[in-house]
Amino acid sequence: MPKQEFFVDMTCEGCSGAVVRVLNKLGGVQYDIDLPNKKVVIESEHSVDTLLTTLKKTGKDAQYLGTK
Structure with a gap:
């Protein structure tokens, strides 16, 4: 993946907890949250658009950085 x-x-x-909640609701994802650097790496079959939309549900600014 x-x-x-x-x-x-x-x-x-609290912010990273919100990310955990929305990603767990989405399902089918493995993720690593780097709070000090404000980065989230997600391993998933979901599209980038779906993942970005899901992350924005936290109310935080979210941007796609690229493939890791």
């Missing part, structure tokens, strides 16, 4: 890297404007554990 491809690994996609995203920037998410997370400033605290």
